[in-house]
Structure formats: structure tokens, C-alpha cells
Amino acid sequence: MMGRGTVARKLVISSILAVVAWVGSGLLGFPHVFQVMFVIYVGLGLLVFLLLDAPALGRFSGWNAVWALLGFYIVLSGVYIFGATILPQYDPAIEKGKIEKILKPRLKRLLAEKTRVEKELTQVKSLETQTQMLFVRLNAYVPAPVIADEPERGPISVVDRGREVYELYECYNCHKIGGQGSVKKRGPILDNIGSFLTVEDVKRKIFDPTYLYAEGFEKEHKKGRMPDTYKDLMTDEEVTALATYLSTLKNPEANTPKPVFVKSNVQHGFTVFGYVRDVKGRPAVGVEVHAMPQKKGGHGASAKxxxxxxxxxxxxxxxxxxxxxxTVTAQSATGEFVAEYDPSDKVTKRQQSVDLVLPVS
Ligand code: HEC
Incomplete structure (x- = not known):
């Protein structure tokens, strides 16, 4: 009935099937338990097919039939119970523990995140109040009507903008223009500053107060009375507008002190020196000498x-x-030189000697 050949063939086929089920389910990402189950199913299939081919048992009768039935039932139940116990069990308590383990740190992180966000929110709120307070203060400087008719006003001139910047940065706390500002004469009157300084000079003075000082204010200059913070506060547009505005202030009647450029900073200037003599080589005493850079907006200077x-x-x-x-002139004598120096050299004094000979008068 059942040849050895068929049994061997069925064993080979189910072994292949078992391998395919194992590898295939593994590749498909089934958990380990499922892989084991699939292989067990293949084994059960083999058993069924082997049983189908098995020779029929002889007929049972009487008590033998009862014992056989009971025995079959006991063996089958034993196999089932034993099989079920060796397979991994699902325990709700353990699973719950696992889930809690996974969720707890996440919950903790979320709570920490929540407190952090809440803290930041309060900070943002306090910043907002500060900004509002700043706006209130700023509005005190920019009169409301100006903002109101801004659309009709159109773009303002650079000089007007400069006047605005002057107000905005409260230069009037120490300076006077048109009789307005600085009740306690802390700094010079600026009404005639445009006669002395170019736009470039004023810009430099604002960004670097050590650049020059107002004559008669040596003590205040040494004490650094003029704030040196504007370079960090002002934009380029602001300082340019402000300097342009100040350079238009040319009222010769005003008592604006003469600016004196600080010589210790070589980057600020150039020294011209020399002797003035007559044709016989005698020193010309008390003669006014004038030096003038030949460039647009150049500022000359004189000495005796x-x-x-x-x-x-x-x-x-x-x-x-x-x-x-x-060009250097003394009465009718003239000399000229080209200023040569290394702009990156901030140490060597920049100077040139020019001797002049006065023609006999
Ligand atoms: C806290 C007081 C103070 C403030 C604010 C101040 N200055 Fe001055 N400023 C001085 C004093 C003091 C001098 C004179 C000493 C010196 O030149 O360093 C001076 C000198 C000057 C000079 C040179 C004047 C001259 O005759 O040579 C200019 C230009 C000037 N300030 C512009 C400004 C501008 C523009 C602002 C606003 C952005 C400003 N200052 C804000 C105190 C101040």
C-alpha cells in the first residue's frame, strides 16, 4: 500500500515547504512566533498526508474499541496541550508593562517640552510689553501728526531726515542748534559746524568721538563726554542723513568752536612742516603758511x-x-607735493617737509 518512495517524496516536499515557509515569512517581516507556527502547519500537513497513505488498522470491537478511542483522545489532547505550552504565551500584564515602558519616557519628554514652551511664552509676552513700552517712548519723539500725514508728505529730504535723526538720538541733550537744547552747556553749539566740517568728518566724529574735539572743550573731550555708542546704534542711512544735515549748518554768527583734529591718531591727518626763508636765507618770521589738499571738499589749514x-x-x-x-603757500611763494603713505600703516607719522623761499619784495 504505502511504498517507501512516496514517504520519502512527501518528506522531501514538506522539508522544502518548511524552509520556504520559514525564509519567506522571515523576509515578509513576520515575527519569529509566526515563522514557527507556519513550519508547524507544514509539519501537520505532512502528518495528515502520511496518515492518508497509512495502512488501515484492523477492526476494533468490544472494550478494545473503547480503549483505543480513549487512548487516541488522550494522545491527541496531550499533544495539543504540550504544544500550546511550549509556544510563546501572550500575557496582558507583561504587554501592558512593555507599553508603559515605551510610553513613559515619551510622556516625560512631552511634559518637559510643555513647560519649556510655557516658559518661552511668558518671555515672549514680557518682550512684547517691553517693545510696546519702547514704542510709547519712541512716539514721544515722533509727533503723531507727522505719522498721520506721511502718505501725503511723500519721501522727505535727506536734510529733514537728518534733523529727525538728530532728535531721535537726543543729540540736543548736549548740543544747541537755533538756541534749542542743552540747557546745561554740556557740549558745543552746532549752528556753524558746517563751515568747519565736511559730511565725512561729521560722520567720523559721531562714530568715533576721539577723532576730533571742539576747541575749548579739551577737558570734556578727555573725559569722553560725547557718547561713543552711536556706531553700534545708528544705521549707515541715519548717520549719513545726520551728517548731511549738520554740514548745512553755516551760521557765522554762532559761536561754534573750531574743531581740532586729534593728531595722535596718524590715520586722521598729515603734517606739513618746513622753513620759510627769504632769498638771502634769512628766516621769515611770523609769516602765515597755508596748506591745501587739492581735492573736492578738501580742508586746508594754516600756521605761522x-x-x-x-x-x-x-x-x-x-x-x-x-x-x-x-599745495603750500606763503605770501607769493608756492610749493606742491603728492601725499604718499601706506594706508595700512597705522603707526608711522604721515608727514612731508616743504621749504619755501620768499622772493624779495
Ligand atoms: C552726553 C553729551 C553729548 C551727546 C549726547 C552728544 N554729544 Fe556731541 N559733543 C559733546 C561734547 C562734550 C563735545 C565737545 C568735546 C568733543 O569734541 O569731544 C561734543 C562735540 C561734538 C562735535 C564737534 C563740535 C565742534 O565744534 O567741533 C560734533 C559735530 C558733535 N558733538 C555731534 C554730535 C551729534 C551729531 C550727536 C548726536 C548723535 C552728539 N554730538 C551727541 C557731548 C555730546
Whole structure:
């Protein structure tokens, strides 16, 4: 009935099936338990097919039939119970523990995140109040009507903008323009500053108060009375507008002190020095000598010769003025030179000697 050949064939086929079920379910991502189950099913299938081919048992009768039935039932139940116990069990308590383990740290993180966000929100709120307070203060400087008719006003001129910047940065706390501001004469009157300083000079003075000082304010200058914080506060547009506005202030009647450029900073200027003599080589005493950079907006300076006919003039030239020619005049005598220096050299004094000979008068 059942040849050895068929049994071997069924064993081979189910072994292949078992391997396919194991590898296939593994590749498909089934958990380990399922892989085991599939292989068990293949095994059960083999058993069924082997049983189908098995030779029929002889007929049972009487008590034998009862014992056989009971025995079959006991064996089958034993196999089932034993099989079920060796397979992994599902325990709700353990699963719940696992889920809690996974969720707890996440919950903790979420709670921490929530407190952090809440803290940041309060910070944002306090910043908002601060900003509002700042706006209130700013509005005090910019009169409301100006904002109200801004659309019709159109773009304002640079000079008007400069006047606005002057107010905004409260320069009037120490300076006077048109009789307004600085009750306690802390800084110079600026009404004639445009006669002394170019836009570029004013910009430099605002960003670097050590750049020059107002004559008669040496003590205040040394004490650093003028704030040196504007370079961090003002935008380029603001300082340019402000300097443009100040350079238009040219009231010769006003008592604006003359600016004196600080010589210790070589980047600020250039010294012209030399002797003025007559044709016989005698020193020309007390003669006014004038040095003038030959460039647009250049500011000249003068000095008088001493008893030896010696003079020294500090002219105001910047790094970018390298190569500019300078004329030096004393009465009818004239000299000229080209200012040469290394703009990156911030140590060597920039100077040039020019001797002049006065023709006999
Ligand atoms: C806390 C007081 C104070 C404030 C604010 C102040 N300055 Fe001055 N400023 C001075 C004093 C003091 C001097 C004179 C000493 C010096 O030149 O360093 C001076 C000098 C000047 C000079 C040179 C004047 C001259 O005759 O040579 C200019 C230009 C000037 N300030 C512009 C400004 C501008 C623009 C502002 C606003 C952005 C401003 N200052 C704000 C105190 C102040």
C-alpha cells in the first residue's frame, strides 16, 4: 500500500515547504512566533498526508474499541496541550508593562517640552510689553501728526531726515542748534559746524568721538563726554542723513568752536612742516603758511612761522586721500607735493617737509 518512495517524496516536499515557509515569512517581516507556527502547519500537513497513505488498522470491537478511542483522545489532547505550552504565551500584564515602558519616557519628554514652551511664552509676552513700552517712548519723539500725514508728505529730504535723526538720538541733550537744547552747556553749539566740517568728518566724529574735539572743550573731550555708542546704534542711512544735515549748518554768527583734529591718531591727518626763508636765507618770521589738499571738499589749514622761520601744519587727510597733491603757500611763494603713505600703516607719522623761499619784495 504505502511504498517507501512516496514517504520519502512527501518528506522531501514538506522539508522544502518548511524552509520556504520559514525564509519567506522571515523576509515578509513576520515575527519569529509566526515563522514557527507556519513550519508547524507544514509539519501537520505532512502528518495528515502520511496518515492518508497509512495502512488501515484492523477492526476494533468490544472494550478494545473503547480503549483505543480513549487512548487516541488522550494522545491527541496531550499533544495539543504540550504544544500550546511550549509556544510563546501572550500575557496582558507583561504587554501592558512593555507599553508603559515605551510610553513613559515619551510622556516625560512631552511634559518637559510643555513647560519649556510655557516658559518661552511668558518671555515672549514680557518682550512684547517691553517693545510696546519702547514704542510709547519712541512716539514721544515722533509727533503723531507727522505719522498721520506721511502718505501725503511723500519721501522727505535727506536734510529733514537728518534733523529727525538728530532728535531721535537726543543729540540736543548736549548740543544747541537755533538756541534749542542743552540747557546745561554740556557740549558745543552746532549752528556753524558746517563751515568747519565736511559730511565725512561729521560722520567720523559721531562714530568715533576721539577723532576730533571742539576747541575749548579739551577737558570734556578727555573725559569722553560725547557718547561713543552711536556706531553700534545708528544705521549707515541715519548717520549719513545726520551728517548731511549738520554740514548745512553755516551760521557765522554762532559761536561754534573750531574743531581740532586729534593728531595722535596718524590715520586722521598729515603734517606739513618746513622753513620759510627769504632769498638771502634769512628766516621769515611770523609769516602765515597755508596748506591745501587739492581735492573736492578738501580742508586746508594754516600756521605761522616761528622765530626760526619754522612752521608745522596739521592737515586733515584720510586713508583714501593717498596720492592727493597738496599745495603750500606763503605770501607769493608756492610749493606742491603728492601725499604718499601706506594706508595700512597705522603707526608711522604721515608727514612731508616743504621749504619755501620768499622772493624779495
Ligand atoms: C552726553 C553729551 C553729548 C551727546 C549726547 C552728544 N554729544 Fe556731541 N559733543 C559733546 C561734547 C562734550 C563735545 C565737545 C568735546 C568733543 O569734541 O569731544 C561734543 C562735540 C561734538 C562735535 C564737534 C563740535 C565742534 O565744534 O567741533 C560734533 C559735530 C558733535 N558733538 C555731534 C554730535 C551729534 C551729531 C550727536 C548726536 C548723535 C552728539 N554730538 C551727541 C557731548 C555730546
Amino acid at each position: 612761522t616761528n622765530d626760526s622761520g619754522y612752521y608745522e601744519i596739521f592737515i586733515h587727510m584720510h586713508n583714501e586721500d593717498v596720492g592727493v597733491s597738496v
